[in-house]
Amino acid sequence: MAKMSRLRRQEALTGYLFIMPWLLGFLIFTAGPMLFSLFASFTNYDITSQMRWVGIDNYRRLFFDDQFFWISLGNTAFYAVFAVPLSIAVGLTIAVLLNQKIPGQRVFRTIFFLPKVLTGVAVLLLWLWVFNPDFGPINTFLRSIGIKYPPFWFGDPSWAKPALIIMSMWGAAGGYIIYLAGLQGIPKELYEAANLDGASPMQQFFKITVPMMSPTIYFKLITGISAALQFWEAALIMSEGGKGGPSYSTLFYGLYMWQTAFGDYKMGYASAMAWILLFITLAITLVQNHFSRRWVYYEGEAKE
Amino acid sequence: MTTDNLPIATTRRGGTGSRFIDRVGKFMAFVLLVIISALILFPALWMLSTALKPDVQVYANPPIWIPSPIKWENFVQAWTLAPFTRYTINTTLYTAAVIVGTLLSCSLAAYGFAKLRFPGRNILFTILLSTMMIPGMVTMIPQYILFSKLGWVGSYLPLIVPSYFAGAFFTFLLRQFYLGIPNELSEAARVDGANDLWIWWKVMVPLSKPALATVAIFTFEGTWDSYVGPLLYLNSDKLYTLQVGLQFFRTASEVQWQYLMAASILVMLPVIIIFFAFQKYFVEGAAIGSGVKG
Numbered sequence: 001m002a003k004m005s006r007l008r009r010q011e012a013l014t015g016y017l018f019i020m021p022w023l024l025g026f027l028i029f030t031a032g033p034m035l036f037s038l039f040a041s042f043t044n045y046d047i048t049s050q051m052r053w054v055g056i057d058n059y060r061r062l063f064f065d066d067q068f069f070w071i072s073l074g075n076t077a078f079y080a081v082f083a084v085p086l087s088i089a090v091g092l093t094i095a096v097l098l099n100q101k102i103p104g105q106r107v108f109r110t111i112f113f114l115p116k117v118l119t120g121v122a123v124l125l126l127w128l129w130v131f132n133p134d135f136g137p138i139n140t141f142l143r144s145i146g147i148k149y150p151p152f153w154f155g156d157p158s159w160a161k162p163a164l165i166i167m168s169m170w171g172a173a174g175g176y177i178i179y180l181a182g183l184q185g186i187p188k189e190l191y192e193a194a195n196l197d198g199a200s201p202m203q204q205f206f207k208i209t210v211p212m213m214s215p216t217i218y219f220k221l222i223t224g225i226s227a228a229l230q231f232w233e234a235a236l237i238m239s240e241g242g243k244g245g246p247s248y249s250t251l252f253y254g255l256y257m258w259q260t261a262f263g264d265y266k267m268g269y270a271s272a273m274a275w276i277l278l279f280i281t282l283a284i285t286l287v288q289n290h291f292s293r294r295w296v297y298y299e300g301e302a303k304e
Numbered sequence: 305m306t307t308d309n310l311p312i313a314t315t316r317r318g319g320t321g322s323r324f325i326d327r328v329g330k331f332m333a334f335v336l337l338v339i340i341s342a343l344i345l346f347p348a349l350w351m352l353s354t355a356l357k358p359d360v361q362v363y364a365n366p367p368i369w370i371p372s373p374i375k376w377e378n379f380v381q382a383w384t385l386a387p388f389t390r391y392t393i394n395t396t397l398y399t400a401a402v403i404v405g406t407l408l409s410c411s412l413a414a415y416g417f418a419k420l421r422f423p424g425r426n427i428l429f430t431i432l433l434s435t436m437m438i439p440g441m442v443t444m445i446p447q448y449i450l451f452s453k454l455g456w457v458g459s460y461l462p463l464i465v466p467s468y469f470a471g472a473f474f475t476f477l478l479r480q481f482y483l484g485i486p487n488e489l490s491e492a493a494r495v496d497g498a499n500d501l502w503i504w505w506k507v508m509v510p511l512s513k514p515a516l517a518t519v520a521i522f523t524f525e526g527t528w529d530s531y532v533g534p535l536l537y538l539n540s541d542k543l544y545t546l547q548v549g550l551q552f553f554r555t556a557s558e559v560q561w562q563y564l565m566a567a568s569i570l571v572m573l574p575v576i577i578i579f580f581a582f583q584k585y586f587v588e589g590a591a592i593g594s595g596v597k598g
Contacts, residue, residue: 011420014500018416021409022432025469030435033446040446047449094340097333104334111341113587117579118348120529121547122568125554126351129561137350140366173344177587201329230439233532237551254441261445262536274442281439 041272046265058272069273071248072256075161079252080228083165087172088220095179096209116174124237127167128154154238157249164234164250175220182216183209214296222288226281230254253277355379355566362562375562382566387541391549398460398534398545399527405467406474406523407516413470414478415504419490429479435472448536462537463530467523474519481515482508517585525575546571 016023041058043051062069094112098105130136131153142150151159186209194204210217232254236242242259244251253273261270349369354362355378357371383389416422417429451462489511490503498506509516531547538544544552550571554564579586 008421012422015416015420015422015425018420018500018504019413019428019470021468022413022470022472022475023428025409025466025471026431026435029447029466029469030438030443033443033450034438036449037442037446040449047452094337097337097340100330100333102330102334102337104337108337108341109587110583111344113583114344114348117525117575117586118572119525119575120572121531121550122572123347125550125564125568126347129354129565130347130350135363135365135367137346137367144366170344170347173340226437226439230441237531240555257441257445258532262448267445267449270445274439274445277439278442281437285437 037271037274040268041275043268044266045268045271047267048265051268054268058269059276061269062272062276068248068251068256072244072251072253075249075251076229076231076253078161079165079231080225082162083168083172083231084221084224084228086165086169087175087224088217090169090172091175091220092179092213092217094173094176095183096205098176098180099183112173112176114174115171119171121237124167124234127163128238131163154250155246157245157247160239160245160249164238167234168231178216178220179213182213186212211297215298218288218292218296222285225284225288229277229281229284232258351565351569354561355382355569357562359560359562362560378562378566379570382563383570385563386549386553386567388546388549388567388570390542391544391546394543395528395545395547398463399524401460401464402467402527403520403523405464406471407520409468409470410474410519411478411509411512411516412504413475414482415500415508417475418479418482419487419508420500432472432475436476444536451537457537458539458543459537460543463533474523477519478512478515481512485511514585514588517582518588521578521582521585524578528575 040051042053042055044054044058045051098108098112102108131138133139133150133152133155136153138153139150151163153159153163190208190212191204194208199207232252235245235250235252235255236258239245239250239255242255244255244259254277257270257273257277260266260273353369353371356374356376357368357378358373358375361368361371417425417432447462447466448457451457454461456462456465485508489507493503493507529547530545531551534545534548535551538548550564550567553567
């Protein structure tokens with residue numbers, strides 16, 4: 001028995017040694033920084049001068065005195081509300097189309113995956129050029145179909161966000177992969193039975209495909225919203241000097257936080273913004289988790 | 305002809321009618337797929353077209369899709385307008401260092417979580433999972449303060465060192481893979497007197513090559529394309545990566561789109577080549593990756 005426990009102890013020690021890279025990384029780069037950031041959010045920290053405790057002043061100013069806080073939150077909410085459901089629709093539509101036996105399937109799959117490969121600054125600059133109001137192909141096309149004054153896109157406060165959403169739909173096309181995997185797992189008998197009952201393709205889609213895919217859709221919803229709340233890097237690259245576009249129309253929450261922290265070095269204030277973002281993310285996740293019980297269907301789960 | 309057949313088809317008694325509907329459906333799906341493909345390819349083709357244009361044709365209205373003459377020398381020109389050779393060397397070394405760190409640390413930690421028993425393992429693993437939900441901005445500000453206090457700003461250390469401390473997502477991914485490897489293999493090695501480090505290196509690592517390849521490719525793509533980190537920590541032209549260089553190349557002078565597009569293609573080229581060479585791992589990784597992370 002004593003020997004056994006010595007072996008156990010040795011295994012435990014080895015286990016800790018193996019996970020040490022993660023454990024240290026967690027303490028040094030995640031947990032420690034987060035505690036520091038929580039503390040800093042109650043101070044006027046600016047790196048150079050002495051830290052001074054200001055209580056909840058940063059939070060109070062954000063909520064009551066800072067219009068940019070609300071503008072950036074509104075922009076981010078706008079982006080999330082449109083981009084997330086649309087990207088799920090795009091990915092699911094492509095997957096449904098590809099799930100049929102169609103000639104050239106492999107070619108299509110490669111093409112649709114391309115947006116996942118073409119990423120980085122280069123692609124964002126490309127979109128600036130595609131949306132160029134004077135020489136870009138989009139406006140040329142719009143003019144050719146009789147629209148005399150096509151939008152200025154990234155130069156127009158009311159079109160800058162839609163342009164970014166169109167751009168991210170392009171990227172969302174590559175998301176079909178995960179839905180395709182899910183679709184192939186749906187038993188064929190379900191559709192055969194529905195066919196016999198005379199259900200239309202639309203009915204089949206909403207009564208079979210969507211419920212069977214609901215865990216995947218739910219998952220994409222959670223992660224998609226979390227990612228949308230952090231959408232700002234594209235706006236940093238695409239708006240001149242990262243100032244948030246015309247009339248602050250692309251001043252997203254993350255971009256405003258970036259400027260506050262690394263433009264103005266108001267680290268305490270920016271930390272307060274970071275924690276508000278963390279709470280918003282958590283709150284949305286919890287709310288979704290609550291409502292998911294009504295519509296997410298897990299196989300093997302007793303229901304009705 | 306078509307309208308004649310449709311009412312029969314909607315009765316859905318099988319037979320020719322429903323097969324016809326099926327074929328119409330497939331044809332419509334095919335047409336839709338072609339349209340979507342065109343929409344996806346069009347920005348990429350526009351990029352290529354612009355990159356090959358003589359400057360007068362760049363600002364032609366209506367736009368010219370096929371440049372004449374085709375200016376291949378735009379690529380050379382673009383490369384020499386900014387110190388891209390240095391940027392490429394910087395980016396390559398940086399990316400290689402991050403890939404090595406990620407593979408080593410994540411597979412070690414994944415082995416620990418998958419194959420060894422120790423008190424608190426489940427709690428620690430739950431913590432690992434929950435850290436994936438933390439927005440990057442929350443840790444970015446204090447990490448910057450940490451690195452600036454250490455005097456690391458203006459070097460590659462803040463960009464490389466954290467990758468040697470097992471990021472949560474790839475550790476999770478590799479652990480899932482290791483769980484699927486039967487314990488008998490490592491037990492046999494253990495009976496022969498092998499220790500866990502040996503088992504990890506000689507049994508787990510060779511068996512998990514496909515999973516490691518996926519991690520390596522995704523790390524490559526993510527690091528090669530990263531912009532905000534290098535922008536934040538690198539503060540001289542000597543150190544810049546391709547992504548930072550590309551963005552400055554755009555803002556520093558009057559934009560010459562043909563050169564900017566040519567440079568953009570060159571910057572993306574390694575990722576494109578690796579994609580076509582290792583497509584399988586890319587697609588598999590994306591399926592696992594988006595299945596867990598989005």
